Amino acid sequence: MSDLILVVNAGSSSIKFKLYRVAGADPALVLGGGMSGIGTAPALTVKDGSGALVENRRFAPDEVPDASAAQHHVADWLIHHVGDQRVAAVGHRVVHGGPVYAEPVRVDDTVLRRLESFIPLAPLHQLGNLDPIRVLRQRRPDLPQVACFDTAFHRGHPELADRFALPRALHDEGVRRYGFHGLSYESVAGRLREIAxxxxxxxxxxxxxxxxxxxxxxxxxxxxxxxxxxxxxxxxxxxxxxxxxxxxxxxxxxxxxxxxxxxxxxxxxxxxxxxxxxxxxxxxxxxxxxxxxxxxxxxxxxxxxxxxxxxxxxxxxxxxxxxxxxxxxxxxxxxxxxxxxxxxxxxxxxxxxxxxxxxxxxxxxxxxxxxxxxVPTDEELMIARHTMRLLGRAAPDATA
Incomplete structure (x- = not known):
């Protein structure tokens, strides 16, 4: 039986996930869903790869009061649904890679500490992105986790695009233009190469x-x-x-x-x-x-x-x-x-x-x-591809 890759795209009020089967050079979607309305009207909705409804469960607000509780509910559902099938790795959308990370990276203690230091640069997103990584590291410390960055696609800009008109010392400290939504832009750029x-x-x-x-x-x-x-x-x-x-x-x-x-x-x-x-x-x-x-x-x-x-x-x-x-x-x-x-x-x-x-x-x-x-975007597919490639499970040109 082929391995699975889980992709998690977590925010402060919702958690989206997709499960892919490792099939050849490109991942194949098995199911996707998410927990929305965290703390107000929580609902877990899941569809299979063909779009058929698999789960549509609503919770009382006090059952899913915050993102941490939502993560545990999602993890429990996935563990029950996946059963004996092997999850080879988990890929995460992480909004900010700061000046350090220009490509996806496997998460360890050092990487996690560095990513936590970037929370002030993306306070609305970064903390929520990192919480599922911490939860999974506690539950499954042996499971490889890969961080994929929204800022990475914009690395390599010409200097004119990255500067603020501020003292140069601030740029050297990391006060610069990073750009975001990079996983989406990478997805759309790849799809445009296919169709036009x-x-x-x-x-x-x-x-x-x-x-x-x-x-x-x-x-x-x-x-x-x-x-x-x-x-x-x-x-x-x-x-x-x-x-x-x-x-x-x-x-x-x-x-x-x-x-x-x-x-x-x-x-x-x-x-x-x-x-x-x-x-x-x-x-x-x-x-x-x-x-x-x-x-x-x-x-x-x-x-x-x-x-x-x-x-x-x-x-x-x-x-x-x-x-x-x-x-x-x-x-x-x-x-x-x-x-x-x-x-x-x-x-x-x-x-x-x-x-x-x-x-x-x-x-x-x-x-x-x-x-x-x-052109529809598919950030989760990009994360799955990056995760496969980092683990040596896909051809180098699988995202081309």
């Missing part, structure tokens, strides 16, 4: 639009620049995160409004973005369905910022051959794509509106000066 190799070799901007949102400029499939930088706060406005902000605002809030750094941090991470703009919701679906002017303004603000960022990254690339939409909003919100491309109409971009409404793979209209694509 000539396009993938050119100047491409990928828009990863979800609760967290960023854009990345790629030349020949390699990251050249990104809208996120030192932390996952920068760049686009997001569900509850502010995006690019005059640093003077932070100083004003602390010096003149009397807010503590912790209070400012909570506001920028949890009370801003689409939620702050609309005063209604951080969910694009809710905002698009609302007739409140604040909701309409929030959507317009978001789409304008996406278009502005795409234009800026086109400067980095020296032109634009294609823009690719991905992630929850990018893949499933035709209206967001329509408004964003309309804002780039001055550059000659246009949509095939029927194709866009159907979320087809290619949605640019006749005569558009750049192609427009919708």
């Amino acid at each position: 190799p000539e396009t993938a070799a050119g100047r491409v901007v990928i828009a990863h639009l979800g609760s967290g949102a960023s854009l990345c400029a790629l030349q020949d499939g390699r990251s050249q620049d990104s809208t996120m930088s030192f932390t996952a706060l920068d760049g686009l406005p997001m569900g509850t995160r502010c995006g690019a902000l005059d640093p003077g605002v932070v100083l004003h809030l602390i010096e003149h409004k009397g807010m503590t750094p912790a209070e400012v941090g909570h506001m920028l991470y949890h009370e801003s973005g689409l939620l702050g703009l609309s005063g209604l919701s951080n969910d694009v679906r809710t905002l698009l369905a609302s007739d409140r002017p604040e909701a309409a303004m929030a959507i317009d603000f978001f789409c304008r910022r996406v278009a502005q960022a795409a234009a800026a990254l086109a400067v980095t690339l020296g032109g634009l051959d294609a823009i690719v939409f991905t992630a929850g909003i990018g893949e499933n919100a035709p209206e967001i794509r329509r408004r964003t491309v309309a804002a780039l109409g001055w550059a000659g971009l246009s949509l095939d509106h029927a194709a866009n409404a159907a979320s087809a793979a290619r949605i640019d209209g006749p005569g558009s000066r750049a192609q427009v694509w919708v």
